[in-house]
Amino acid sequence: MEFGLSEDQRLLQDGVGRFLEEQSPLEKVREAADSNDFVPRGLWDGIRELGVPGILVPEDFGGMGLGFLDAAIINEMMGRHVAPVPFVGTSVMAPIALTLAGSEAQKQNWLPQIASGDAIVGVGVTERIGVRENAGVIANNGKLTGKALFVIDWSKADVYIVADRDNCLHLVAPDAAGLSSHVLNTIDKTRSVGELVFDNVEAEPLPGANVNIVARMIDAGRIMLAADTLGAGQMMIEKAVIYAGERKQFGRVIGSFQAVKHLCAEMTAALEPCRSLVWYAGHAMDEVPDDASLMACHAKSHLSEVGRFVARTSTEVHGGMGFTDLLGLHYWFKRIGLDRQLLGGPEQVRLEAARLQGWAA
Amino acid sequence: MDIELAKEDEAFRAEVRKFIAENLTRELSDKITVGASAERSVLRGWQKFLHKRGWIAVNWPTEYGGTGWTAMQKFIFNEEMALANAPRLSPFGLSMVGPVIYTFGNEDQKKQHLSGILSGDTAWCQGYSEPGSGSDLASLKTKAVRVGDDYIVNGQKIWTSYAHEADWIFCLVRTDETVKQQAGITFLLIDMKTPGIEVKPIISIDGLHHLNEVFFTDVKVPVTNRIGEENKGWTYAKFLLVNERTGIAGVPESKRSIVRIKELARKERLGDGGALVDDPAFRHKLSEIEIKLMGLEFTNLRILADAAAGPSSSTLKIVGTEVQQSLAELAVEAVAFYAQPFQKEQLLGTSNESPVGPDYGVATASAYNFGRAASIYGGSNEIQRNVIAKAVLGL
Numbered sequence: 001m002e003f004g005l006s007e008d009q010r011l012l013q014d015g016v017g018r019f020l021e022e023q024s025p026l027e028k029v030r031e032a033a034d035s036n037d038f039v040p041r042g043l044w045d046g047i048r049e050l051g052v053p054g055i056l057v058p059e060d061f062g063g064m065g066l067g068f069l070d071a072a073i074i075n076e077m078m079g080r081h082v083a084p085v086p087f088v089g090t091s092v093m094a095p096i097a098l099t100l101a102g103s104e105a106q107k108q109n110w111l112p113q114i115a116s117g118d119a120i121v122g123v124g125v126t127e128r129i130g131v132r133e134n135a136g137v138i139a140n141n142g143k144l145t146g147k148a149l150f151v152i153d154w155s156k157a158d159v160y161i162v163a164d165r166d167n168c169l170h171l172v173a174p175d176a177a178g179l180s181s182h183v184l185n186t187i188d189k190t191r192s193v194g195e196l197v198f199d200n201v202e203a204e205p206l207p208g209a210n211v212n213i214v215a216r217m218i219d220a221g222r223i224m225l226a227a228d229t230l231g232a233g234q235m236m237i238e239k240a241v242i243y244a245g246e247r248k249q250f251g252r253v254i255g256s257f258q259a260v261k262h263l264c265a266e267m268t269a270a271l272e273p274c275r276s277l278v279w280y281a282g283h284a285m286d287e288v289p290d291d292a293s294l295m296a297c298h299a300k301s302h303l304s305e306v307g308r309f310v311a312r313t314s315t316e317v318h319g320g321m322g323f324t325d326l327l328g329l330h331y332w333f334k335r336i337g338l339d340r341q342l343l344g345g346p347e348q349v350r351l352e353a354a355r356l357q358g359w360a361a
Numbered sequence: 362m363d364i365e366l367a368k369e370d371e372a373f374r375a376e377v378r379k380f381i382a383e384n385l386t387r388e389l390s391d392k393i394t395v396g397a398s399a400e401r402s403v404l405r406g407w408q409k410f411l412h413k414r415g416w417i418a419v420n421w422p423t424e425y426g427g428t429g430w431t432a433m434q435k436f437i438f439n440e441e442m443a444l445a446n447a448p449r450l451s452p453f454g455l456s457m458v459g460p461v462i463y464t465f466g467n468e469d470q471k472k473q474h475l476s477g478i479l480s481g482d483t484a485w486c487q488g489y490s491e492p493g494s495g496s497d498l499a500s501l502k503t504k505a506v507r508v509g510d511d512y513i514v515n516g517q518k519i520w521t522s523y524a525h526e527a528d529w530i531f532c533l534v535r536t537d538e539t540v541k542q543q544a545g546i547t548f549l550l551i552d553m554k555t556p557g558i559e560v561k562p563i564i565s566i567d568g569l570h571h572l573n574e575v576f577f578t579d580v581k582v583p584v585t586n587r588i589g590e591e592n593k594g595w596t597y598a599k600f601l602l603v604n605e606r607t608g609i610a611g612v613p614e615s616k617r618s619i620v621r622i623k624e625l626a627r628k629e630r631l632g633d634g635g636a637l638v639d640d641p642a643f644r645h646k647l648s649e650i651e652i653k654l655m656g657l658e659f660t661n662l663r664i665l666a667d668a669a670a671g672p673s674s675s676t677l678k679i680v681g682t683e684v685q686q687s688l689a690e691l692a693v694e695a696v697a698f699y700a701q702p703f704q705k706e707q708l709l710g711t712s713n714e715s716p717v718g719p720d721y722g723v724a725t726a727s728a729y730n731f732g733r734a735a736s737i738y739g740g741s742n743e744i745q746r747n748v749i750a751k752a753v754l755g756l
Contacts, residue, residue, distance in 0.1 A: 003659065069362055264750055269679045354648070
């Protein structure tokens with residue numbers, strides 16, 4: 001047994017982290033957010049060069065062919081630097097759908113484009129978790145009708161992958177006749193989600209789709225969102241500690257007051273054990289299939305709660321500055337907020353976890 | 362990342378399970394399941410089994426009678442023992458003073474004390490806290506004055522667990538009042554039979570006697586009972602505290618407790634006749650704690666793989682004791698009104714009569730009540746937060 005990251009994984013994570021730290025500082029994040037640019041050219045080009053979009057794409061199709069733990073530690077860095085680039089939909093959920101359910105031709109067409117970063121893929125599976133606003137998609141003779149909400153990586157998508165109510169998956173072109181598409185402006189301006197409305201829209205089914213594949217996409221997405229919160233939370237702690245060491249009141253830095261020290265220590269004690277939880281969840285996706293769905297629920301619900309605690313507490317430590325636009329701490333706060341709600345909030349995933357353990361109907 | 366146990370570790374686990382199956386009597390594990398405290402004689406019996414097998418000093422080096430196990434083997438052993446409800450052995454000798462003696466003690470001290478700690482024939486207690494020195498331990502005032510080949514000790518210790526059953530006490534005493542607090546402390550081993558020592562009970566919230574005050578009046582302690590150098594005691598004391606905190610996290614014990622609460626929750630009925638697991642509010646609480654515990658468990662595995670990568674012992678102490686206290690609270694919720702009867706004889710295991718209510722109700726409330734101590738002992742959780750702020754975050 002060796003519970004930890006390999007040397008390669010550490011290098012991968014450090015590499016992506018360093019790149020984002022240099023190429024995606026807060027000013028760049030702000031610039032992208034203010035212009036609603038969810039795929040900023042320069043940054044995306046750099047991400048492509050690192051091979052990140054193809055992390056899960058099999059090597060035969062031009063990707064890195066790595067596992068979900070690798071994807072999770074990259075997503076952690078994305079959260080840490082509130083990176084305004086596609087990832088969960090395009091680089092994680094879409095490759096699962098295509099690899100497991102796509103025809104040979106579909107794989108040949110899309111996987112290399114995903115791996116190279118030439119294709120952005122919006123993914124709509126929200127209604128497989130829970131339905132709001134009468135949303136949901138019905139397939140009839142190969143044509144789609146209905147509505148998909150909270151499509152992940154919606155902006156500038158070259159294709160959408162949408163789950164219908166029978167757990168079939170469909171490729172939909174963004175310019176298909178009868179499709180109308182709307183941005184959903186959320187609190188988090190670093191990631192794009194949108195709404196798709198279908199009126200008898202031509203779509204191309206992924207022939208191998210079934211309920212298990214859709215579930216696997218959702219499990220993976222949840223683990224990524226948990227990892228995103230882990231990274232964002234870690235950064236919020238570090239920012240709080242730095243601020244507490246600089247800000248002076250009563251003639252001394254506020255970090256010398258026990259009330260402030262304890263807030264920082266509590267954040268640390270709450271978040272640090274989460275790291276091992278996220279690692280194991282990512283690992284389970286590849287190596288312990290029986291545990292994967294439950295661990296995805298556990299990681300998602302726990303990181304949602306701990307993330308919220310850290311986000312609030314770090315904001316508290318920053319005093320008045322914490323809730324200004326100027327300081328920009330709110331990008332992390334909101335990132336953690338959206339992570340909590342996408343692909344099932346903690347209440348929902350806890351219910352699913354109870355069902356998986358035979359506790360609830 | 363590799364979570365498969367190596368073949369030799371699997372074999373080791375099987376060996377431990379076999380030993381438990383052959384030696385841990387039903388009577389003993391039942392007592393622990395119920396939550397009652399096992400008597401000292403019973404504990405000693407269990408310690409003898411382990412000692413005979415050479416499995417008593419899990420963390421000690423082999424030259425002093427330890428197991429020489431790998432970190433993974435220790436982990437497996439502790440987990441199997443907890444899951445089987447084996448009694449927890451007293452930590453004062455085996456986990457606390459033993460390592461101090463073989464690390465900092467001289468040959469005579471090792472010869473005199475280690476074998477009794479291993480066999481369980483000598484029981485130890487810990488003389489650290491004083492009425493005026495709790496969290497601010499270094500301010501301690503119990504005074505030792507050198508007179509010829511002896512120290513004359515005067516003062517008082519408090520919260521001394523099982524002092525009333527102990528043969529020896531390891532004590533922090535002040536030997537220099539003129540220097541920085543930490544630089545004037547000495548670590549002494551004192552025979553509890555020495556004239557001038559008086560032990561008075563402190564009855565705790567659970568109605569039982571675990572704790573004591575220990576008074577020292579002109580107690581004569583040979584200088585040969587001093588560990589290491591005079592005025593260097595704080596170094597040895599801190600070494601011991603780190604060991605203490607890591608053990609306090611109690612991850613395998615909490616895992617066992619979750620299993621038990623799940624059993625209870627399936628059994629216990631809500632007012633409307635449903636089982637407690639059907640109540641989403643209860644499930645929510647239980648699952649939050651279970652996930653928190655999983656995080657700790659995986660973190661322990663992570664520390665096994667790379668000790669430097671893990672969080673500090675203070676983090677483990679805080680989170681571990683929070684989990685323990687939350688679980689004790691949930692257990693009380695699960696047994697509901699059967700947590701109310703106070704049945705001292707049943708708790709102590711000194712009665713043959715059946716308890717009021719089910720067996721599992723007997724110790725639930727008292728475990729919850731005394732469990733409040735967990736966030737205080739071993740350095741209160743507030744002190745741990747200070748340690749994290751200073752040592753981990755640099756504040």
